[in-house]
Amino acid sequence: MRILLVEDDLMIGEAIEAALKEASYATDWVKNGLTALAALDTQTYDLVLLDLGLPGKDGLDVLGAIRARNNPVPLLIITARDGLDDRLRGLDGGADDFLLKPFAMAELLARMRAVLRRRGGNAQSLLDNGEVALNLVSKQASTAQVAEVQLSSREFALLQALLIRPGAILSRSELEDRIYGWGNEVESNAVEFLIHALRRKLGSHVIKNVRGMGWMVSKGV
Amino acid sequence: MDGFKRRLSDSVQSRLSVTLSLAILVVALLAGAFAFISALDEAHEMQDESLRQVALLFDRQHMTLGYPAAGQVADDDEDSRITVQYLADSSKAVGTDDASIPLPFPLTLADGLSTLDIAGEHYRVLVRTTSAGERIAVAQEADVRDKEARESAWRSLLPFLILFPVLLLVVGDLVRKLFRPIATLSAEIDQRDQQALHPIDEQHLPSEIRPFVVAINRLLKRVAQAMEAQRRFIADAAHELRSPMTALSLQAERLAAAPMSADTRQNFLPLTQGIERSRKLIEQLLALAAAQSIAQRAEAAVSVHAVFRRVLEDLLPLAENKAIDIGVESIDDVQVVINELDLLILIKNLVDNAIRYTPAGGRVDLSVERTEQGVRIEIKDSGPGIRAEEQALVFDPFYRSLGTGEAGSGLGLSIVRAIAERTGIRVGLSFVDEVGRRGLRVSLWLSS
Numbered sequence: 001m002r003i004l005l006v007e008d009d010l011m012i013g014e015a016i017e018a019a020l021k022e023a024s025y026a027t028d029w030v031k032n033g034l035t036a037l038a039a040l041d042t043q044t045y046d047l048v049l050l051d052l053g054l055p056g057k058d059g060l061d062v063l064g065a066i067r068a069r070n071n072p073v074p075l076l077i078i079t080a081r082d083g084l085d086d087r088l089r090g091l092d093g094g095a096d097d098f099l100l101k102p103f104a105m106a107e108l109l110a111r112m113r114a115v116l117r118r119r120g121g122n123a124q125s126l127l128d129n130g131e132v133a134l135n136l137v138s139k140q141a142s143t144a145q146v147a148e149v150q151l152s153s154r155e156f157a158l159l160q161a162l163l164i165r166p167g168a169i170l171s172r173s174e175l176e177d178r179i180y181g182w183g184n185e186v187e188s189n190a191v192e193f194l195i196h197a198l199r200r201k202l203g204s205h206v207i208k209n210v211r212g213m214g215w216m217v218s219k220g221v
Numbered sequence: 222m223d224g225f226k227r228r229l230s231d232s233v234q235s236r237l238s239v240t241l242s243l244a245i246l247v248v249a250l251l252a253g254a255f256a257f258i259s260a261l262d263e264a265h266e267m268q269d270e271s272l273r274q275v276a277l278l279f280d281r282q283h284m285t286l287g288y289p290a291a292g293q294v295a296d297d298d299e300d301s302r303i304t305v306q307y308l309a310d311s312s313k314a315v316g317t318d319d320a321s322i323p324l325p326f327p328l329t330l331a332d333g334l335s336t337l338d339i340a341g342e343h344y345r346v347l348v349r350t351t352s353a354g355e356r357i358a359v360a361q362e363a364d365v366r367d368k369e370a371r372e373s374a375w376r377s378l379l380p381f382l383i384l385f386p387v388l389l390l391v392v393g394d395l396v397r398k399l400f401r402p403i404a405t406l407s408a409e410i411d412q413r414d415q416q417a418l419h420p421i422d423e424q425h426l427p428s429e430i431r432p433f434v435v436a437i438n439r440l441l442k443r444v445a446q447a448m449e450a451q452r453r454f455i456a457d458a459a460h461e462l463r464s465p466m467t468a469l470s471l472q473a474e475r476l477a478a479a480p481m482s483a484d485t486r487q488n489f490l491p492l493t494q495g496i497e498r499s500r501k502l503i504e505q506l507l508a509l510a511a512a513q514s515i516a517q518r519a520e521a522a523v524s525v526h527a528v529f530r531r532v533l534e535d536l537l538p539l540a541e542n543k544a545i546d547i548g549v550e551s552i553d554d555v556q557v558v559i560n561e562l563d564l565l566i567l568i569k570n571l572v573d574n575a576i577r578y579t580p581a582g583g584r585v586d587l588s589v590e591r592t593e594q595g596v597r598i599e600i601k602d603s604g605p606g607i608r609a610e611e612q613a614l615v616f617d618p619f620y621r622s623l624g625t626g627e628a629g630s631g632l633g634l635s636i637v638r639a640i641a642e643r644t645g646i647r648v649g650l651s652f653v654d655e656v657g658r659r660g661l662r663v664s665l666w667l668s669s
Contacts, residue, residue, distance in 0.1 A: 011468030015475055022478070053464075080463035082507070102467035102500050105474045167537075169530050208541075210533055211548020212587075213526075219538070 001116075004045040005029045006036040006062065007078070008054050012101075016049070019105045033057030037065055045073050047112060050095070052079035052086065060089055067094040074119045076111060078103070129166035130220030132206045134159055141202055149201050154179050158194050159217075162207065167219030169210050191215075234400045241392045245385070253381045260377035264370030268361070269334055272347040275303055276359045280351040286310075288323060301365045308348060308356040326358050336363060402426055406434070418445040451514060458510075462503045470496050505630035508566060509618070512639035518560035525589040525598060526554040528561065532569045532587075536576060543581045547572075551588040557596050557667050559644060567640045568598070570633040571663050575602035577629055578622075578661070598665040606652045606661045615650075641665070 003025045007013040013029055020027040028043070030036045033054045040048070048066070052059030063075065077090045080101040087098050096115045099108060127134045134141045139156040140148040151159065161170060161178040170178075175191050187193075195207050195215060208216050228235050278284075286307060304324060311326040324339055330348045337344050343363035350356050402425070410421065420438040423431050473493050481489065529549050540547040557564070568587075575585045583603040590597050607615055607622070614620050616638040619631040641648045646665050653660030 009464050009468060012464060012471060015468060015471030018475055019471070080467070101463040102470050105471055167534055169534055171530075208537070210537065211546065212551070213530055213533055213549050216534070216537070 001046045002026045004048045007051045033062040048073050048075045050077050063093045074115045127163035129217050134163050143202050146202055155194055155198050162217045166217050169214045169216045171214040238393055238396045242389050245388050249381055249385050253378050256377045257374045260374035261370050264373045268366045272359045276347055276349040304360045308358045466500050502630045505632040509632050509636045512636050520560050522556045522558055523561045524554050528564050529587050532572050540576050545583050547585040549587045555589045555591050555596050563640050570637050571600045574633050575600055579604040596667040600663045601653045603660050606659050607650055612650045
């Protein structure tokens with residue numbers, strides 16, 4: 001994996017570059033927008049990490065130039081600007097994700113993996129939040145304590161719905177939508193029943209109940 | 222009276238109305254007096270003229286005079302009649318009474334008009350020498366003449382008496398109408414909300430006010446620029462503060478991954494906690510600055526339960542660390558019209574506080590309810606609550622309750638207040654358990 005890091009702050013750049021190398025990414029670090037565009041012309045990258053507050057050419061302009069050249073490289077914006085405008089302009093301008101400074105390195109690595117996974121299409125066969133892993137092909141789940149266990153198709157659908165966005169709370173009706181197809185009769189307590197079954201198989205800490213709101217799996221790191 | 226004086230000195234409109242009314246009054250009085258005097262003169266002249274006409278008629282027709290035997294004529298009003306007699310007959314006057322004819326005029330009267338005192342009455346007398354050489358006196362009582370003259374003079378004042386109040390009304394109305402653009406203008410400015418800094422339309426204003434409005438527009442523009450500069454400062458400050466903080470925390474993270482002795486690791490932990498605390502403080506400072514800035518924010522119908530969900534997704538790890546049972550009590554969702562980010566930051570800060578000040582194993586409840594007075598959102602916790610004497614202080618920046626070892630930023634409730642004031646949300650603090658004086662209940666009232 002080859003990463004292009006566009007960051008003008010030396011301390012931040014050094015830290016990210018070192019951390020990326022430790023995580024086995026090959027990293028090219030450039031400090032302004034023009035060099036970044038030149039690097040993208042000569043080299044194919046798997047991912048671009050782009051700071052917005054760059055000297056000379058603003059990060060959003062760099063993003064525009066990249067997309068104007070029909071370069072589809074996955075791109076993650078790292079910025080200290082938290083204005084909603086900047087965020088929307090970044091995402092509308094073709095960024096895949098938006099990470100606000102200051103951030104933890106683990107968060108950046110997780111977001112990078114998520115972006116790469118999304119760009120890789122549905123080829124990925126494993127959902128994992130650090131606590132529970134779900135094999136999308138074999139419909140088997142596993143945790144640190146529990147070896148692979150086979151799930152029923154409804155249990156699988158429910159756990160998959162939760163694992164797609166770890167940390168997000170899904171309400172009962174949202175889970176019912178994922179479990180039942182159109183026109184299927186929804187049995188009362190079906191969601192509770194499935195969650196009870198999943199907890200018995202995987203441990204009760206795996207799925208958390210948020211009183212009055214719904215259920216979630218933890219965000220993990 | 223004082224109030225009237227103040228109004229007079231404060232209001233150009235009142236001053237103009239009163240001054241114009243006074244001017245009209247003075248002019249009306251002067252014109253009235255002049256009209257009165259000239260009408261009086263006119264009447265007298267006409268009466269003199271009629272005496273002259275009688276004398277001329279008498280002379281031209283060569284009339285001879287005979288006096289009624291009884292000295293009285295039937296159907297004759299003695300007061301208003303015109304008496305004609307030979308001046309020489311004055312000596313034959315029988316009575317001293319003015320009702321009997323002839324009247325005792327002095328024989329020495331010269332030709333022409335004069336006013337005399339005869340038999341206890343004022344008379345206006347014209348003496349004329351006829352073509353036959355006789356001298357005749359034509360006389361009328363002056364009192365009657367004066368009375369008639371005065372009456373006609375008063376009649377000449379009538380138009381003034383009617384027109385004066387009409388003129389006052391017209392002036393008052395006119396002044397009000399002329400000042401209406403100013404009233405409309407001030408109403409328009411008054412009704413603006415505090416973010417509306419667009420210039421005032423100066424197209425349809427009188428040229429006297431326009432320079433004033435142009436000056437106000439210039440001021441509005443400067444204020445807008447200052448606010449824009451403030452907004453940019455916040456954005457710049459965010460960048461400037463966050464970048465070194467990012468560098469610091471990333472370096473610390475790398476250091477944490479490096480091998481170190483148990484002692485060093487022991488000392489390293491407070492360092493990362495300190496970095497985390499500074500990071501949080503910067504975030505809260507920026508959130509407060511953003512909450513206080515009056516930038517225009519888009520409003521839309523927002524689901525309160527959706528906001529609850531986002532807050533819980535963010536803060537659940539914090540609650541889990543303290544084994545706090547956090548949840549939503551209300552079953553039905555409520556939609557409110559507000560800026561979603563405002564409501565999110567508001568509730569997030571309150572829930573963050575609730576988790577922070579509730580002892581481990583406690584409970585935090587969120588709820589929303591539509592009432593007759595509007596929408597009420599409540600955040601209740603099982604913590605110590607806030608004493609009544611402290612309730613006004615906790616909204617001040619950097620205020621912390623004594624005896625709480627919490628490492629919060631001290632800005633959470635200041636952010637809440639800034640957003641509440643800007644969006645018109647009322648915030649109320651009370652105890653969940655009023656008798657035991659425990660547990661904080663924060664109530665937010667939104668007008669919907």
